[in-house]
Amino acid sequence: MIVTVTTFHLKHPATLGEMTKVFQATAPKYQGMPGLLRKNYWMSEDGLRVGGIYEWASRADADRAYTPDWKKFVESKYGVTPVIEYLHSPVMVDNREGTISVAA
Secondary structure, eight states: OEEEEEEEEOSSOOOHHHHHHHHHHHGGGGTTOTTEEEEEEEEOTTSSEEEEEEEESOHHHHHHHSOHHHHHHHHHHHSSOOEEEEEEOOEEEETTTTEEEEOO
C-alpha cells in the first residue's frame, strides 16, 4: 500500500470553515477513483497549510491520479503548487474493524 501526503502552503491563513467548504466541494471528484482506498483532508492549526492524506492500492494508482490536469485543478483551488510525498505503508491498524493488516 502507498500513502501520499499532499501539502499546499497557503499565502494567507484560511479558517476551518472556509477549508471545509472547499474540501466538501472537491470530495465528490475522488469518489470511485480507481485504486484510491481512502482520502482524508487536513488543515494545519495555523491555517497556512492544507492538503490530503491518501491511501492507494499501489504506486501506479497514485501516479495515474496526479496528472498535469489534477495539478492545474488543485492550483486553481489553492493558488499554489502542491508538494506530493510518497510513503510506504507496510502495516495498518484499523481500530474500527479491530484488525491489523500487512500489505502484500
